[in-house]
Amino acid sequence: AAVAIVQTAKGQTIQKAVPENAIYEDPTKKLGTLAGEIGTRSPFVKSVKKPSDISSRSPLQDFYGIITPSDLHFERHHAGVPVINPNKHELVIHGLVEKPLVFTLADLKRFPSVSRIAFIECSGNFRGGKENLTPQEICGLTSQSEWTGVKLSTLFREVGVKPNASWFLAEGGDAAVMTRSIPVKKGWEDSIIAYAQNGEPIRPEQGYPFRLFNPGWEGNTSVKWLRRLELSDTPYYTREETSKYTEPIKDGKFRIFSFDIDARSIITFPSFPQQVEKGWIEIRGLAWSGRGKVVKVEVSTDAGKNWQIAQLNDPILDKAHVQFRHLWQWKGEETEILSRVTDETGYTQPTLKQLFEARGNDGGYHMNPITAWQIKKDGKVLFKPETFK
Amino acid sequence: AAVAIVQTAKGQTIQKAVPENAIYEDPTKKLGTLAGEIGTRSPFVKSVKKPSDISSRSPLQDFYGIITPSDLHFERHHAGVPVINPNKHELVIHGLVEKPLVFTLADLKRFPSVSRIAFIECSGNFRGGKENLTPQEICGLTSQSEWTGVKLSTLFREVGVKPNASWFLAEGGDAAVMTRSIPVKKGWEDSIIAYAQNGEPIRPEQGYPFRLFNPGWEGNTSVKWLRRLELSDTPYYTREETSKYTEPIKDGKFRIFSFDIDARSIITFPSFPQQVEKGWIEIRGLAWSGRGKVVKVEVSTDAGKNWQIAQLNDPILDKAHVQFRHLWQWKGEETEILSRVTDETGYTQPTLKQLFEARGNDGGYHMNPITAWQIKKDGKVLFKPETFK
Amino acid sequence: PKVLADTVPSSFGYGRNATQAEIDRLDIDVRPDGKGLPKGEGISAKGKVIFEEKCVACHGAGGIGGPNGSLVTNKTPTDKRREKTIGNYWPYATTVFDYVRRAMPFNEPGSLSNEEVYHLTAYLLNANGIIDEKDVINAQTLPKVEMPAKNLFVPDDRKGGAEIR
Amino acid sequence: PKVLADTVPSSFGYGRNATQAEIDRLDIDVRPDGKGLPKGEGISAKGKVIFEEKCVACHGAGGIGGPNGSLVTNKTPTDKRREKTIGNYWPYATTVFDYVRRAMPFNEPGSLSNEEVYHLTAYLLNANGIIDEKDVINAQTLPKVEMPAKNLFVPDDRKGGAEIR
Ligand code: HEC
Ligand code: HEC
Ligand SMILES: [Ca+2]
Ligand SMILES: [Ca+2]
Ligand SMILES: [Ca+2]
Ligand SMILES: [Ca+2]
Ligand SMILES: [Ca+2]
Ligand SMILES: [Ca+2]
Ligand SMILES: [Co+2]
Ligand SMILES: [Co+2]
Known part of the structure; x- marks a missing residue:
């Protein structure tokens, strides 16, 4: 150039x-x-995202800190990214409310606003099975932004949500007219109608001009390009919460409305296809939980036999990616390095084996197990694929 | 399109x-x-920056939250933005050290890393004098990023800074070969050699591939495109710390080596050229201090007669922009709205008049006074220019 | 100077009232109890014709084995993992109507008439062996269709804490 | 499993030793005590010639009133605010050499030889009435030049807290 x-x-x-x-x-x-x-x-x-037909994965191994550059935020959509004219796009709230209302983007921005740094992770965010996988390929369907918008509770008060409203349908204005049923309780707690991301208007891929944002919940519930909320006394059992985003557990049963993102961590450095040298290595990674704050990350440099407490980099925020770091002196031995996070509820990230013991081994959504990297004698780093089924 | x-x-x-x-x-x-x-x-x-020959101002009035989108980070440089090949660019540390060393970008990334969300403000960040000024024009030479890099103290240990080293020269690899003298004490305290910004490599305009970052200090000291640090027992009195970045105080004297950014706040909404409507208005703005954390922001909606405590949005970080918000019911009266911040040292943002009383009224660098917006009967918002000299 | 405190209002008054007409224009969802189903009806035979024209390229002949996934349960399964389909995995028949109307065909979303969606729904339910060939699908009959997968699903029992679930 | 703790090393060993040659190539700064000044020397008359060729377009005839700012103190000031120049605002003469060598001319930075910079420094000091026309500027004489603005500057006395400074 x-x-x-x-x-x-x-x-x-x-x-x-x-x-x-x-x-x-x-x-x-x-x-x-x-x-x-x-x-x-x-x-x-x-640095670029890795696109497939239906999604595009964030290059976690290239990131520094806890903010995902907005144009590298992962994408997942069910009918592509719509081009939306903000002057023609509105949010209607109706159903079990005293006063059905329509809000323009300008209306939403007038309400008291709130900002929070938090992650969004797709609950289908796990790939394994072979050695040559990068963090991006293993779990690149998670990203973090500073989201700004109006609390859904503020809008609930404005429309007067009726006492018998227990769920609401969130509907997007994309070509899939994407829908999810969300408990009203979440809306009173911490849902946001977000119109900004990392200081600027939300990017088209993330829901421009506004989206629902349910902190800590599986990404699909944070409906993008939001156009409608209908308050109801029952969930809708939409395609996205029945055919998709349900997962097998034991005894031939499947979990439905599984919203929380289980605590997870991943070492992003060193990782495939990097090669390390003997000497001091700062092991780095990200940890998060959909249930609250990260309280501890442990790192093992001997394939899980011993664990050491990693350093957490401030700020440590609720339902947010946190950076962890651990200094390790590698002397050239073949080994495996792993991380595991514990969140404020006391949940500790399990192994894949433990998850299978608990749920059966059919895989599916919400697979957030410990992942290990093999360090070879020559310094090559390979993902450790674990066998199942 | x-x-x-x-x-x-x-x-x-x-x-x-x-x-x-x-x-x-x-x-x-x-x-x-x-x-x-x-x-x-x-x-x-x-949303775009507002360029002049020598700088480009961030559109503060367009921002949400505390992160500045990286491509809207203000620019200030003295010979343009260089195109630097990271494979040919190195950092040399020499002078009063035991072991002069050269570091590549890859070397710097191997050291223990640190990330922090913090602002950079140019100490020349004040424009006034007329009513039709936007926040971008008044003080758009401040921006905030999550910076990642290696602590300078880590590198100081690596080269073995000698006990008699009291200052260091930081030199850029741009066409101005920009230099500033910095007390070694700052380097031991919290300076960073930053190579990343908001999750990605530092942008060319912000110093790619790496820059010095002195948290809380006037932006010019955070030398970009850094190529050399020389440890010394005296400052160098470079052109940027004598002819520029010095400012008049009383008795015909001028301040030199004035590093700290005084606490400041500005209301970014409502602001010129917006027009408000009667009813509830969420007054929004940013507050920061180069001396530590913001502890309080007060807002007056009656031209400074009464002050109310504004809400601060988490996270409230050290030497960082913080968002404040204050709900106000405007009934159509002509008035002025203002904000003032207090930092953890107990410093409260003064009026321009108070600054002039303390320093004389010649203006210059480090002018961070309270700024007021006039609200006209028809809802027009105008900057309130204050007269001096 | 004194410190005052403004009160937070119970209503801000932003936005405008939604008219029933504009709600109706957007309110395309269908609930399991049938709320939201429009007038009209459909039968499998007519649905088959539409399916063969508009859907078969992506979802396969008879709704089995297309590049974008099977919709119909394969009665002669190979040894590979069984695909999840309307017949073996969808708990409510209303979801078929709701989803096809809002999102299909993928390359021409929102192009089907209500009548066409009723026909396609009838076809997909019949092809999955859930209704008879002659059954008429409409706002009254669709919510009553009992789906094989109705009792497959259990609510999330994860709740944080030490236990792995 | 046990919890272990690695110790932090006193040296990581990254980077390579800087040779004196590569330090010398980059080390272009000049301190007030003259450290860093190269061999060579200059006189005002020769500096004037170079200035008129390479600088005058931006800094004005005789260093006064150009589009990029005056370098020379105007002895017949108009009533507008006095410009800050080398003659009335720069505390050390070494800074003139240092800055011109690293950054000027703006459109061809780093193009001047050390000799040219010495000449220009002599010229600018003389034009500001600080040295005589015949004075030779070199590594020995430059640090000794007493600047009018030497005692203009005071260290920062701001220190946070309630007081406004
Ligand atoms: C151009 C390709 C294409 C055409 C034509 C098409 N589909 Fe689809 N169909 C898809 C894709 C892709 C998906 C998955 C969408 C997503 O990402 O969620 C899908 C999903 C579906 C599903 C949900 C399947 C499940 O298991 O969740 C149904 C039902 C469906 N289509 C019905 C139809 C019908 C009926 C038609 C014709 C009227 C049709 N499709 C035409 C591509 C197509
Ligand atoms: C193409 C325009 C241009 C030319 C030619 C030019 N300069 Fe400059 N000069 C500038 C600009 C612009 C600045 C301010 C740079 C900055 O942004 O810091 C400057 C600044 C200076 C300063 C610092 C002034 C102060 O008060 O801080 C000196 C000294 C100087 N120039 C000397 C020279 C000399 C000597 C030459 C010729 C060898 C020269 N300049 C040629 C544009 C020019
Ligand atoms: Ca997304
Ligand atoms: Ca900058
Ligand atoms: Ca409805
Ligand atoms: Ca399927
Ligand atoms: Ca030197
Ligand atoms: Ca000047
Ligand atoms: Co789920
Ligand atoms: Co200063």
């Missing part, structure tokens, strides 16, 4: 075009690009 | 091109764009 030639408002500044191979020779001898309206990303940075 | 036609990896999906005027008709009847590698921004979102 050739350096752009930029002129000042007054036409003063002169940056000569330079031959391609001279570009990076000595930046101290070449006037740089002047201040612009929109910042750029270095052409040397090549 | 016409909807992009996207095909799946398997070539399955068909999105017909539609005439421009049909695009936003009914998104529920048109398959959306499939998941991609990089997220997008809605074409309806038009």
